[in-house]
Amino acid sequence: MKSSRHIWGLVLAALVGLGVHAARAEDPAAAFAAANQLYEQGHYTNAAAAYAQLAATGRVNRNLYFNLGNAWFKCGQWGRAIAAYRRAEQLAPRDSDLEANLQLARKRVGNNASVAPSRVQRWLGGLTLNEWTVLTMIAGWLWLGVLAAKQWRPAWRASLRNAGFGLGLATGLLAVLTLLLWRDAQMDRVAVVTVPEIKVQTGPLEESTLAFSVPDGVELRVLDRREDWLQVQDAHRRIGWLKREGVQVL
């Protein structure tokens, strides 16, 4: 009885999965709704696959990554869930539900080897890189506007002196912060472990000895890349090499 119910569940999931595939070809919203349906029916693995297929088209948003994270979370795939949540976070850093789910997934990992962002990184991460860029641009345009007004009407120079100084300072500061965040986005890549356990070795060779191992969901800082290998560092400053296939690089 139990096994027949299981078979019917699989058949249903396969049918809905086919529906997802057909809908994806036509309308992303329909594919998304079909994946949501799979999720609500408890077919979390199929739902995750459907969300992932949608994301593989290259057109994404935070809701898609959020639901993908939820589906992996329900499957107990903490690493994949964290990777999806972090991708959503890059698009929407001030989404409280997203932050709560990400923290919950990290708590489920329960390992203190994950690298944590510094206080400055957390503060900078409150806005996306593009938001910081636009803020800097607005401040810069206002500053140049004030400078231009001072050239256009020399009589305004005295009254615009403080505004020019303040806006110039703000522009410089914002530009530095934006560059910091951009450099951070370029250099400080994070790899999330997506397999039950991954062995970190002392070198990028099959023969290299084991340095340490980390479980699913641990977030590691990427220091270097060599072919299929990544050099990573954990929160305890342990450094080693692991195969790229066991992690998702954000």
Added chain:
Amino acid sequence: MRELGLGHLNRRSCAAPFWRGLLLGLAMLAVGLASGARAATLQASLDRDTVSLGESAVLSLVLEGGKPDADPQPPTVRNLQAGYPGKSSQYSWVNGESSSTITYTFPLTPKQAGTYTIPPIKVTVDGQVLASPAMTLTAVRAAPSTPDVAGADQKMVLVKLVVPPAEIFLGQSVPIELDLYLHSSVQNIVQYQSSAFNADGFTFGNTVQGPQRQVRVGNANFTLVPFYTTMTPVKTGELRIEPIDCTMVLQIAANGGRRQDMFDPFGMFSEQRRVTVSTEPVTVSVLALPEGAPAGFNGAVGNYTLSMSAGPTNVAAGDPITVKIQIAGHGNLDGLSLPPEPAWHDFKTYPPTSKVDATDKLGLQGTKNFELVVVPQDSEIKQLPPFAFSYFDPDQKAYRTLTQPAVPLVVRPGAASVAPNLALANRPEGGAPAAEIAPIRLRLGTLHGLQPALVERPWFWATQSVPVLAWMLLLVRRKRADALANNPRLRRQRQVAAFVTAGLAELRRHAAAKESDQFFATTFRLLQERLGERLNLPASSITEAVIDEQLRPRRAPESLQTGLQELFQACNQARYAPVKSTQELEGYVTRIETALAAARDWEA
């Protein structure tokens, strides 16, 4: 890689320089003045209660708030040898409050196995006699953790992995110790590297180095450098901890550690030797947790206490209440999580935040503080239901459940009590509110392609050049205006050029209207302005005489002089014999233009 140096590990300075004593005395004087009549206190402690024969325990006497009349003497106990005492002082001034601490340390080495009672040690401070409490030190014959390798005392380096309990439970975090023994002839070690703990089925915590001590192995003295970490089993069965390889370069005294070598009295010539030593594999039996776990048990293993507080307790429905839960005790604090509380179904709960305050370096002892926000959904709620936390006590081999009583609440009606709540509506049946994730998004929204950031797009930087260019144009414009304002000649040149352009047009109008008087008046004015500007003279001072007085001495071209003279004369003649013909006047216009242009081009 860890690098060790014995110099900073086991050598104690025995000299007391004069200046240090003087500074200490001054500090003591200042302390005495500042602290007034504050009573001095004396505390005593042993770094451990039990030692193996050949090992030493350290007795510490801490005198706070006073200066002794004389340094205390080491205890005299039969068969308990006291080594050279050490002394250190500390003086601090915090928020206007001064304090001083003097610490005396006495290494105590038992000569025989047995229990030794260390009598009170007396210290006299300002006539007041202070006494430490009596203490007990036990010396055992067998050293339980020293390596029992044959010929161990002949080796330079030994390493041993010490795993205290032979049987542990699934999820139980226990400390383990990697002991590195260095022979007394080893002066220093460098390039120390050890392989990671490798054991299938265990997770390991941070490694910390403990204080080193002197131990005796066989007939040789060794320095023991312990490294501590924690291990937590994640599966049951007979689990094996693989050997750990330790590689290092030893710096060994060339004379084998004998200080009396007359050719090397200071031990300056040392031999370097790279060695690799390995621990023996260790098997640990991991037991499954027994049946009969309480309903809310979520895998916590250890020994804990629980406390909880909530506030505010007088709120409107929909207002947040902060619940603080403290779980203190011994165990894997990092891995602790709050169990689901089905009784809190009338509250919207948010995932808790947590912080671990460990009191030991391994993070096994301390407090984990949880803080979560709960929101009462209606005004009928009278209390926050009791909170229960269950754990498995490995010492008693039994499950324990700690409970905190319900917190009375006063919940007033509020707007939020009738507001729909998507999170609650989507919660699956039987779901635990505190541990449940926020529900999925129902609408996809607008999809975007994965594009590079704005700062990486060329068009963005092209756009940024617009205000810069505008500002630069305005800057150039103002610079030119400034240059004009600061150059009267140039300004006059431009004014005259404009005047001449307007004047020539006016001449043509006068010629067409046969207005001879106005024509020649304008002509005269044009000649005055042009020549005045060229000669840097007021325009009103220019007459026909200027040709002889200014142009000729400055060697102006003859054609210019002639042309101007003819025009001046024509102006003079027109006052008496006006020209009536339009053609004649227009003929003058051409000549005036030529003369003015020649004057303009002439470099005066």
